[in-house]
Amino acid sequence: MSQQLTNLESLRSALQSAMADDETVVVFGEDILDPYGGAFKVTKGLSTAFPNRVFTTPICEGAIVGMANGLALRGMRPVAELMFGDFITLAADQLINHAAKFPAMYNGRVTLPLVVRTPMGGGRGYGPTHSQSLERMFCGVPHLSVVAPTIFHDAGKLLRAAIASDGPVVFIENKLLYPLRQQLHSTATIQHDVLDPEAEYPTVRLRNFGAGDSADVTLIANGGVSRFLPSLLERLADEEIRLQAVLPSVLSPLPPIAPLAAAAADSGRVVIAEEGIATNGWGAELAARLYESCMGRLACPIVRIGAMPTVIPAAKHLEDEILPSETTILNAILKVLS
Amino acid sequence: MSQQLTNLESLRSALQSAMADDETVVVFGEDILDPYGGAFKVTKGLSTAFPNRVFTTPICEGAIVGMANGLALRGMRPVAELMFGDFITLAADQLINHAAKFPAMYNGRVTLPLVVRTPMGGGRGYGPTHSQSLERMFCGVPHLSVVAPTIFHDAGKLLRAAIASDGPVVFIENKLLYPLRQQLHSTATIQHDVLDPEAEYPTVRLRNFGAGDSADVTLIANGGVSRFLPSLLERLADEEIRLQAVLPSVLSPLPPIAPLAAAAADSGRVVIAEEGIATNGWGAELAARLYESCMGRLACPIVRIGAMPTVIPAAKHLEDEILPSETTILNAILKVLS
């Protein structure tokens, strides 16, 4: 099997191919021109290949997304980059009161094929305003999708799906995943399959045990925390704990609940993990839905793991205490097992 | 017993007394000067009484809250009004990356006594950008409180508590509650008591049955939907259905879960209602927490009621179909009872 791409390479080549395939795709953002190629280099090479369709913008996140809205209304497929996900607050009005409103409030008579890509997450010591995972703010906004690849998804394919979609999508890229290689296939220990291969934004399932067995624990997780899974799955396999990890790639609207609920009920023990704060997070809605669907079939309460509810410190050792880690997830798994 | 104040009167007199009692209280917002006195008239009379501490601002919601942040850092107690709650998206960055960050990221060495008051909610035919209940976006933001009176709370007292608080508070006023009279005492049918009278933002409990009995159903609700309760409690009393309604006034961080869970477990049947969209709403976190705390003690899944997940139409009859009503709550109650 050929060496897998990194998340970053996958995203970058998706942008390249999307622009090559469709000349209505235009890309915007701060500092995205070559040779710099963007703060996280996802757009590197794009402006050289498509000089007339890649725009470096002034620093004005609101107008970046606003402009993208106008382009989308007029038949283009804008892909806007916000340099850090923390700045999405500045575009909240354009996302909520414009992008997500136009098609519905004009009674479906316009489409709004917009993608806002942005890196979220901590772990790099960037401090309180450059480390958050704010996608939760946009989960549940009607007519807006929130998509986030894990390392077990083909990030580029998801991005292509988002670009092909006729509605607005907030596309979350976790900073720490960029350099990691995508893991799209099974390994000796880890069974990799896709619950809904036909879905626009599919859900991946990973198991550290054979197909015949049922899981001891179900972990439902998204985005950045997926980086802990290869080690976690191996480690639990060693201890003969059967873990199944279910990884949706669309955070909002949630994918159909039945397959997730089936997976949850299969083990009766569930952990939900995300990098953002768990309180009122993505996992809150998911947990509520799972409880609804699994009434009487859960052996114990769902444990939700996320960042502690405070600011994310700049000092690395303090940051580590705030953000979820392999250990906090492992402990949650052991907790639901006990 | 003397005639109760309307919600509007209560809020207005709280602003008056807060300004009279503390000269660091300053009030800002669009069109708030007399004789106009603000779009919803909550600030009416203030600029006449305190001409030097009431400021009508240009139309710039971001800077309104930003300025308030600066005032708060410098020892004032700003109360900013956003004319419609829908515009809070424009202040999201100032609330999330400034107000909620400064005290914690400066390691507790500053306080930020800010109140952002804003009317949320529909039912007036104002259409997609003037009718939303967006408080859910700010629920779960660390170091930020979200407070919302019901008609069973002393709205003015809550506002005074918010003004007295040393951290930032988003204070949600439901438009349709403004003209309604506060109901702060028991009536022939409705037992009114406060679960935590000492709390800064107390939780009210209403029961249409005597103290000895336990409830058939527990409804946990907030803000605007409280207006349906007087009729609902009466109606269910007629049908001999014992309803207890639990109404927190602080939406985030949630009040201690134990008393809410006790109320939920008491009946084993729970409905959660809010005017905002239920998906990823205030009720999602609440439901998840109740399930956690009431494991095995709920007779059936919690039903969450909120606005349908779409834009709020301008046409009144269409709007009525989207927003929660007495009927949708009643139906949810009947559903959990069946």
Add this chain to the structure above:
Amino acid sequence: MMIASPNSFTITHQLAEHFYAQMLLIRQTEQQFLELFAQGKLNGTVHTCIGQESSAVAVVNAMDTQRDIIFSNHRAHGHFLAYCGDVEGLLAEVLGREGAVCGGIGGTQHLHAGNLYTNGIQGGIAPCATGAALAEKMKRSGAITTVFLGDGTMGQGAVYESMNIAALWQLPILFVLEDNGIAQSTPKQQEHAGDLSTRAQTFGIQTFTADSFDVLALHQTTVAAVGLVRQQQCPAFLVVNCYRLGPHSKGDDTRSPEELAAVEQRDPLRQLELQIDPEQRQLIQQSVQQRIQAAVQDVLGRPFISREGKE
């Protein structure tokens, strides 16, 4: 362009009548709204442009409505009617009846027809319009984009972000400031430092100013501005001094009687009326009145729109 043609006299004459008919249509449609509101048949809110119709008519008629694009705000009935004349669709929209241009969902503040888009968030349309202008420039459609902003809305930072980008990238967009000197209840002097008509200068955007009192002159200025935008593929800023004769929305006017009397003197419709041949005028008045009466009757007879089939 028409103005400069050889038979300019007749054409100006025709133009005046054409403008008069449109302005009257707007005025009377909005008066209907207020009446329907008073009768309880219309819910929510309406922001009428009574007194400002000439701005809508002068500007929109300077555009190429086959291809050009308009973004507008809460006070958009005039822009909408000058653009497409669909009285029935608009009436149905605000009354929630079948045939509503946005299915009764948008209502008065959130309208869409052809290339016209409105939204109720002050300032938010400025970057959207800027993006639309970029789209058309990239498509080489030759279309320009016009965005209508009020004086109060010049308080929003989004406007300056947009102007900067529009000038930096030389986008074909006309920023139209309808300066009626008031925002809801607040006079301009309490909202703005300095002179609003200089706000685009720092970005190197050429500024045009005119008064809405004289619709023909305003039109001529707009034609020049539109010509610049289209030919040079660059932004321009058009400041229209105008007068809000009515309340902000309904009945919420706190201006003094003197102030109201003063703006009343600046009614462009009455002013234009004087320039129209009385016979013609009567014909136009009759036709507009019939049109509107028929539309109201038609639309009120339609069933309320249903949500069926919508998710």
Add this chain to the structure above:
Amino acid sequence: MMIASPNSFTITHQLAEHFYAQMLLIRQTEQQFLELFAQGKLNGTVHTCIGQESSAVAVVNAMDTQRDIIFSNHRAHGHFLAYCGDVEGLLAEVLGREGAVCGGIGGTQHLHAGNLYTNGIQGGIAPCATGAALAEKMKRSGAITTVFLGDGTMGQGAVYESMNIAALWQLPILFVLEDNGIAQSTPKQQEHAGDLSTRAQTFGIQTFTADSFDVLALHQTTVAAVGLVRQQQCPAFLVVNCYRLGPHSKGDDTRSPEELAAVEQRDPLRQLELQIDPEQRQLIQQSVQQRIQAAVQDVLGRPFISREGKE
């Protein structure tokens, strides 16, 4: 004010030495940061103001640091050190050690000491500073507020919203534009239409410009601007043309060697050095070096800060 005093020669001389000491302290502290970063002892990011120290020193020294207020941004070490000189507190902050000014939580971009506040969101501090200026005006403290903004940050609408309010309400605030001609990797010409130094004109805000190359002249200009703000209780806009000698943060400089060589020629520290008596210069250099070495040693010897006791 000092400048205009009778013994202006000696005092200018003393001022130059004072400024030189501060600028050198800033320069060498930041060089330490880069070194510590290279050694893997410092995580995250640092935006050094290498080459721009004179702006920090000239502006902050024109203020009354006992009462005046400073808001700054991601590139704030210079402002911080010129304001309070707390090398140890700053070092501890970026190294996460005991004694950190913000408990290691804020880190390089989120600093607070006395009346100085920084944040890492470009533009967001402008309205905060405006509010602070209003607070001080209401309190009649006589304090003024200075807010530091970069040229790139002039793209944010929040800046214009703030200028409008500051001018409308005549607030004692000095907007300082540190125009180093670049934002991260993007040259000013790709970020802005028109001339940045005219951006405050439309609001009627008086504008001062100076070059950071000559710290004494810049200081003099700032003293005038501060004097205006304090005496007239009104806003002013100070444009400081300056030069970023180093990368945006660490190693991310894509400027050409020629460009870098050109800015290298504009190092205000080297320029000032020429004006200082060699003996004095050596004394200052030694003292600064000792100070920093001692601080680094001290701070690196401290334990990592703990979260205990924090919620």
